[in-house]
Every structure is written in structure tokens, then in C-alpha cells.
Amino acid sequence: MxxxxxxxxxxxxxxxxxxxxxxxxxxxxxxxxxxxxxxxxxxxxxxxxxxxxxxxxxxxxxxxxxxxxxxxxxxxxxxxxxxxxxxxxxxxxxxxxxxxVNHTSDEHKWFMESRKSKDNEYRDYYIWREGKDAQTPPNNWGSCFSGSAWQYDEQTAMYYLHLFSKKQPDLNWDNETVRKEVFDMMTWWCDKGIDGFRMDVISMISKTKEIPDGPVTEFYGDYSPYCIHGPNVHRYLKEMNEKVLSKYDIMTVGETPGVTTEEAKKYAGEDSNELNMVFQFEHVDNHGKYGKWDDKKWQLTKLKNIFTRWQTELYGQAWxxxxxxxxxxxxxxxxxxxxxxxxxxxxxxxxxxxxxxxxxxxxxxxxxxxxxxxxxxQKPEEFRDIESVNAYQEWCLSGEVSHEEFWPCIIARxxxxxxxxxxxxxxxxxxxxxxxxxxxxxxxxxxxxxxxxxxxxxxxxxxxxxxxxxxxxxxxxxxGKYEPLMEDSEELFVYTRTLDDQKLLTVCNFTDQEIAFTIPEEFVGKSCLIANMENDYGKKEITLRPYEAFVLI
The missing domain is CATH 3.20.20.80 (Glycosidases)
Structure with missing residues (x-):
């Protein structure tokens, strides 16, 4: 490694x-x-x-x-x-x-030019499509921020794609000039002396040429089969690495919605020549009956399973x-x-x-x-976030669900x-x-x-x-290499890390209850590296208090 x-x-x-x-x-x-x-x-x-x-x-x-x-x-x-x-x-x-760089503002000079006419030199910087009419978009895709992912533009009587707000039109990464503009801008910042990039929704920069309707979820069709980990995403990131990232000693992390461990190895593999690491969101995507808007707690075994899979399947291959x-x-x-x-x-x-x-x-x-x-x-008027404001309107003001039922979910998330x-x-x-x-x-x-x-x-x-x-x-x-223990426990998150001849044990009580715990034989008498409470960790049998955590080495 x-x-x-x-x-x-x-x-x-x-x-x-x-x-x-x-x-x-x-x-x-x-x-x-x-x-x-x-x-x-x-x-x-x-x-x-x-x-x-x-x-x-x-x-x-x-x-x-x-x-x-x-x-x-x-x-x-x-x-x-x-x-x-x-x-x-x-x-x-x-x-x-x-x-x-998945999208810009609709007030960026590129888009302001792009919308002027169908033959404008910036037209192909963005993703434009014909709809049936001014009320019928090219397909049923929904935006992340509620509503359609397509916005009708009267000037040229066509729709542009926006996977987020209608003021965030998606760039067309299949256009080589767009990629050059982005790479030149990144180089400018690197030359200024910054130390890296966190790349917003970078797994969404490549879209399929075809734009069929997506499977309907909640109100609109799901765009993800056509816009996440698209056909050219890895080619474009390798090109970015070759032309910009590899020339500097910097850190790169990609926000990659929908990523799997196998896909992560492509984005951030030790020898992938793309990014250093990615953000995965499985452990924060416990969706409920209102999509992401839910106030339920994770079941600990499911949460542990997610972390364990990422820890073990990326070990030695990606970060x-x-x-x-x-x-x-x-x-x-x-x-x-x-x-x-x-x-x-x-x-x-x-x-x-x-x-x-x-x-x-x-x-x-x-x-x-x-x-x-x-x-x-206490009330919807306190929100400033466009996603929260739009979600409340879409779910509650439409009459889809009552305020009383939806409110605990939206304030939780x-x-x-x-x-x-x-x-x-x-x-x-x-x-x-x-x-x-x-x-x-x-x-x-x-x-x-x-x-x-x-x-x-x-x-x-x-x-x-x-x-x-x-x-x-x-x-x-x-x-150190990670290994889970007590995987079926709904109360305790326990794992070891091993490096050469050294080994540590991490124990975390995720409940507000006292839990009896038997320290594994090989760790009895070991030193406590850190703990959030005082306890006699030298004993074999101990009682963990609510939310107690400790590490032995």
C-alpha cells in the first residue's frame, strides 16, 4: 500500500x-x-x-x-x-x-451565450433537447431539488437539462472545448498554490446520448441510470488527471452519488490515475416513505455492514x-x-x-x-435551503401529506x-x-x-x-487492516485493526443502555489508547455505560 x-x-x-x-x-x-x-x-x-x-x-x-x-x-x-x-x-x-463542474449558474457567461440562439458558439456547452411543447419536457426525469429536470427556455423554444436547480444548467462534458475550459481553470487555481479539489457530484458529469424516461419514484422519473457513472466518466477523469492533477502534489476527493465499492476502485484505485478517494453515501442514505425525508434511526447492524463492506473491499486497492x-x-x-x-x-x-x-x-x-x-x-419559514423549501412545497403544500406527518421528517434531515x-x-x-x-x-x-x-x-x-x-x-x-467483531450485535460496534505485529480493538456502545461486554482474550491487560469514560479496561468482564467507547492496543 x-x-x-x-x-x-x-x-x-x-x-x-x-x-x-x-x-x-x-x-x-x-x-x-x-x-x-x-x-x-x-x-x-x-x-x-x-x-x-x-x-x-x-x-x-x-x-x-x-x-x-x-x-x-x-x-x-x-x-x-x-x-x-x-x-x-x-x-x-x-x-x-x-x-x-457538473453544472454552472444560469448567470455564467457560457450559459447566457448558450441560450441566445441554436447556432451560438456556446450552445453545445450545455445539454439542450426538444420537447413536445412548452408544457411537455423531453422526458420524465426529476430534479434533485424537486420538479422536472428540464427547464423550457422561450428564446429558442427548447429545454435545457438541470439535475439540480433550474438555475444550475448541466454542462455538456462530451464537448471537448468544455473540458479544456474546465482543465484550464483548474490549472489556474493549482498554479495559485491550492492543495487540491473536492469535486461536487463528479460521478454525474457524463450522460448517455439517449434520454429515455426513467423508472418513476415518488413524483418523477429517476435519471440515475443515464446520468450517474455515465459512459465516459472515467475517460474524462483520466484526461483530467493527465492534463491537470498529475502535475501537482495535491489531494483529490470525488463526491460520487450512487457509487459502489467496485465503482470506487475505478475512481480512486491505487493505480486508476483518476482521483485519490471518493465520498460514498450509503451510510447516510437510509431513505423512508418520503424518500430522503425520514426521521428514523439506522439499524446498527445495517450501518456496520455498510462500513465493514467499504473497509474490507477497498483495503489495499482504493482509499x-x-x-x-x-x-x-x-x-x-x-x-x-x-x-x-x-x-x-x-x-x-x-x-x-x-x-x-x-x-x-x-x-x-x-x-x-x-x-x-x-x-x-418551528416553522417552514425558517428554512433557507432550496432543497428543504422545495420539498416542503412538493410534499405538503400539494396536499400529498399533512404538515404534522411530514414535519418531523424534514426537520430531522x-x-x-x-x-x-x-x-x-x-x-x-x-x-x-x-x-x-x-x-x-x-x-x-x-x-x-x-x-x-x-x-x-x-x-x-x-x-x-x-x-x-x-x-x-x-x-x-x-x-491497519480492519476486521469486524460481533457483527450481529444491535448495540455494540466492535472491530480490530492490524498492522504488522500490532493490533488495536475499538468498542463503541451505540445505545443509552448499560451493556455487558467480554474483552477478547488477546486484549485483556492491554493499554487503553483513548476512552470517553473512565473504566477498568484491564478486566475481562466489564459493563459499558450508555455511549461508552474505548480503544485498547
Whole structure:
């Protein structure tokens, strides 16, 4: 197995709009990030992944880009970015940019030209099709953000494809000029000194030429058989690697909806010449009767089965990305742990133990290291996220389901849970801004905040700090082979890691109950590497308290 810096790194995701506001306009910005670099260095992370900071009309909070080589006005200037990059590098922190090239904004100059006429030189930069008429799209595909995936454009009386918002038209990657434009832009950023790319929905850049109706799910047809892992996706990524990525010592991670372990080996195999690693979403895709909108908890055996499959089937062949949450997912402690006051801290530490002891590069989403929780939404008007707003309209305002039935599901899964401002201290607006924040601060900021936790050696923050430090000292945490134990247990997540003659045992109680546990004979009397509670781990028979976690080595 090849050893590389990015395999050994811990990555911290910053959602800039909600991280830190430096000028009092209620919106996080680049100078705000710069002002908190010492905090991130103290935590111990190695890489900062920034969600998009490019020029954007903000229909989808920056994932609709109108200029890839300019900074969004609300976030600052390119000079601010250059300063932030310089200051990060001074502290030994690498910076990874979000690359959003499945689609652009409809306000990008390419699309504004493309829609002018059928013979415009930019027309083929996007995917245009004839419909039967202005009310009947080319097929039944539905968008990720509700409604049809096709938008009728009166100027040329044709439809363009948008797998997300209608303000996010999909690029036509079969056009060689489009690929060259993208590769030139990536090269420009690499030459500026960035340290890599996180690639948004990169598994969706290649579509089939044919566009038949998809199998109907909920309201519309499913586009995925024709748009995910499309016919040329690997050819285009190999071309990207050859022309850009291979020329720099950078980290690349692809967001790959619908990926399997076999497909992941193509994207991120040790010798695939595409990407370093991918994000898979099986462990966060426990859909229910309203699709992704569901408030049920994972069955632990199913969750373990997913992690185990990825750990074992990628071992020695491709690299894992490890995460519990991100800007598109609800808060980890509310979803996988227990955010009740008596269990929040201990379950947050348990989740961190479980994830960071697996093989792969761990990702920490801003505020996760504090044990930040979901927001207590009271009404639909509080949502800012286009996906949540559209879903409520589609399910409830259409009369499909009652508010009372749907509300627990949408507040459990809304992306806005992750987008409330980082809770820096107990002052007004959690120290995030001196103005009115663009989205409400979670009212529990007086109890949960960075100032209090950095001062408390027993806090969630310091537990994460210790896990990160241990990873740097123990190669077994990075490169050790994973093996599951007690696979049928619905209470305990137990596994070992082995590297050469060294072996460690990780035990995590995922319940609010006491559980009797017998330590395997080979680990009796071994040292405790880390634990979220005090216990006599030298004994063979112990009782695990709610959400207790420990590691023996």
C-alpha cells in the first residue's frame, strides 16, 4: 500500500457562509476564516476544505457558480483569498477548493451565450433537447431539488437539462472545448498554490446520448441510470488527471452519488490515475416513505455492514473517506448519536472514536468537533435551503401529506441543520457576527461553544484534538487492516485493526443502555489508547455505560 500525506491527513470542512463573519453583515467570509486559523491549527487538522467561495447568485448557496475565477462579493476579494491561503500555509494547513463542474449558474457567461440562439458558439456547452411543447419536457426525469429536470427556455423554444436547480444548467462534458475550459481553470487555481479539489457530484458529469424516461419514484422519473457513472466518466477523469492533477502534489476527493465499492476502485484505485478517494453515501442514505425525508434511526447492524463492506473491499486497492456529516447532512450527534443534554457529549465522543479508528481519511465538518446539534425548527419559514423549501412545497403544500406527518421528517434531515453558524462563544449570535446572521444561530450556543470547550480539557473539542494527535503517532490508525467483531450485535460496534505485529480493538456502545461486554482474550491487560469514560479496561468482564467507547492496543 502506497503511503501518502493525504492518507495520513485529517480534513476539516468549512462552510464559509456559516463559519465566521468579519464585517458584521451576518454572512461568514474569507477574512473570518483567516481570523480562526489558529483555532484550526490548535485542533490539529491538516487540510481545510472550503465549500464554494466563487462568484455566484447563491440560488444553491454557492454551488451555482457564475465565475470560477472570481470570489463571491459577500465573501470578500481575491486578495483576501490570497492572504488566507498564505496564512494557512504558514501554519502548515493545506487548502482544498470545492470544484463544481457538473453544472454552472444560469448567470455564467457560457450559459447566457448558450441560450441566445441554436447556432451560438456556446450552445453545445450545455445539454439542450426538444420537447413536445412548452408544457411537455423531453422526458420524465426529476430534479434533485424537486420538479422536472428540464427547464423550457422561450428564446429558442427548447429545454435545457438541470439535475439540480433550474438555475444550475448541466454542462455538456462530451464537448471537448468544455473540458479544456474546465482543465484550464483548474490549472489556474493549482498554479495559485491550492492543495487540491473536492469535486461536487463528479460521478454525474457524463450522460448517455439517449434520454429515455426513467423508472418513476415518488413524483418523477429517476435519471440515475443515464446520468450517474455515465459512459465516459472515467475517460474524462483520466484526461483530467493527465492534463491537470498529475502535475501537482495535491489531494483529490470525488463526491460520487450512487457509487459502489467496485465503482470506487475505478475512481480512486491505487493505480486508476483518476482521483485519490471518493465520498460514498450509503451510510447516510437510509431513505423512508418520503424518500430522503425520514426521521428514523439506522439499524446498527445495517450501518456496520455498510462500513465493514467499504473497509474490507477497498483495503489495499482504493482509499476511504470517513465522515458522519457535512454541509448536506444533518448534525452527526443528532442523527447517529444522542443530542439529549445528558448524552450529547459522550455520544459525540463515541461517534468520533468509531470513525477515526477506521481506515481512511477522516473529515470533520465545522462544529462537529464541538458536538453541535440539529436546529429546533418551528416553522417552514425558517428554512433557507432550496432543497428543504422545495420539498416542503412538493410534499405538503400539494396536499400529498399533512404538515404534522411530514414535519418531523424534514426537520430531522434538512441541510439547514448543518448550516447554522459555528458557535464560537456565549456572546450575542454565538460570536459569529455582530450583525443579523443569514440563518438563525442554534439557541443552545450558550452551552455549546468553542470558547467554553477549548477551556475544558474534558470537552468534545479536546477529545477530537486527542484523536487527531493519536493518528499522527500511530500508523496503525491510518494503515491497519480492519476486521469486524460481533457483527450481529444491535448495540455494540466492535472491530480490530492490524498492522504488522500490532493490533488495536475499538468498542463503541451505540445505545443509552448499560451493556455487558467480554474483552477478547488477546486484549485483556492491554493499554487503553483513548476512552470517553473512565473504566477498568484491564478486566475481562466489564459493563459499558450508555455511549461508552474505548480503544485498547
Amino acid at each position: 502506497n503511503k501518502t500525506w493525504w492518507k495520513e491527513a485529517v480534513i476539516y470542512q468549512i462552510y464559509p457562509r456559516s463559519f465566521m463573519d468579519s464585517n458584521g453583515d451576518g454572512i461568514g467570509d474569507i477574512k473570518g476564516i483567516t481570523s480562526r486559523l489558529d483555532y484550526l491549527k490548535y485542533l490539529g487538522v491538516d487540510v481545510l476544505w472550503l465549500s464554494p467561495i466563487y462568484q455566484s447568485p447563491n440560488d444553491d448557496n454557492g454551488y451555482d457558480i457564475s465565475d470560477y475565477q472570481a470570489i463571491m462579493d459577500e465573501f470578500g476579494t481575491m486578495e483576501d483569498f490570497d492572504e488566507m491561503l498564505l496564512e494557512a500555509h504558514k501554519r502548515g494547513l493545506r487548502v482544498v477548493m470545492d470544484l463544481v 476511504n473517506s470517513l465522515f458522519w456529516d457535512n454541509h448536506d447532512q444533518p448534525r452527526a450527534v443528532s442523527r447517529f448519536g444522542d443530542d439529549r443534554p445528558e448524552f450529547r457529549e459522550v455520544s459525540a465522543k463515541m461517534l468520533a472514536t468509531c470513525l477515526h479508528m477506521m481506515q481512511g481519511s477522516p473529515y470533520i465538518y465545522q462544529g462537529e468537533e464541538l458536538g453541535m446539534t440539529n436546529y429546533p425548527f 434538512s441541510r439547514d441543520n448543518a448550516r447554522t453558524p459555528v458557535q464560537w462563544d456565549a456572546s450575542d449570535q454565538a460570536g459569529f457576527t455582530t450583525g443579523t446572521p443569514w440563518i438563525a444561530v442554534n439557541p443552545n450556543y450558550t452551552e455549546i461553544n468553542a470558547k467554553a470547550e477549548t477551556a475544558d480539557p474534558n470537552s468534545v473539542f479536546h477529545y477530537y484534538k486527542k484523536l487527531i494527535a493519536l493518528r499522527k503517532e500511530n500508523p496503525i490508525m491510518v494503515y
